[in-house]
Amino acid sequence: MTASDDSEKAPGVCENCGELLSVWVARDGTVRPISPHNDCSCADPSLRVVDEDDVFEAPDEQFTE
Numbered sequence: 290m291t292a293s294d295d296s297e298k299a300p301g302v303c304e305n306c307g308e309l310l311s312v313w314v315a316r317d318g319t320v321r322p323i324s325p326h327n328d329c330s331c332a333d334p335s336l337r338v339v340d341e342d343d344v345f346e347a348p349d350e351q352f353t354e
């Protein structure tokens with residue numbers, strides 16, 4: 290039972306400085322830094338999830354086209 294939290298941990302990156310850090314990703318796509326203090330030194334970091342060759346198994350998030 291791991292559905293108590295809607296967020297899942299994922300590798301993220303700050304687009305401002307390129308710093309890699311771990312982030313929480315909510316179901317609605319909201320990205321939050323795991324640490325209360327951002328790992329990078331940006332005053333206003335632009336965090337996004339790293340989405341390269343790493344394939345995450347997320348069968349419940351399928352977009353039907």
Ligand SMILES: [Zn+2]
Nearest residue numbers: 303306329331
């Ligand atoms: Zn940054």
